[in-house]
Amino acid sequence: MKVSIIRDRGQLTIPDSIRRVVSWITPMSAVSISVIKPDEIVIKPHQKQVNWDQVWENIRKSRAISGRGNLSAADFLEQDRRSH
Structure with missing residues (x-):
């Protein structure tokens, strides 16, 4: 001590x-x-406290748009960040 x-x-x-x-x-x-x-x-x-509900919601959202259109994941993220 x-x-x-x-x-x-x-x-x-x-x-x-x-x-x-x-x-x-x-x-x-x-x-x-x-x-x-x-x-x-x-x-x-x-x-840090992790908000797992938000993490899983974001995963669901990203999976929902996969295969739609010609956006890559990087392009989607860039477009999403600009929209906020």
């Missing part, structure tokens, strides 16, 4: 010995901080 001090603006410096062991702790990396108990917090690497 290492001891660190929380500064006036809530800043916490993670000691070098911990940063060397944990590869995901890098400058400007996003973290999630959770309160486990009133006297305990956990810091984890932030992971």
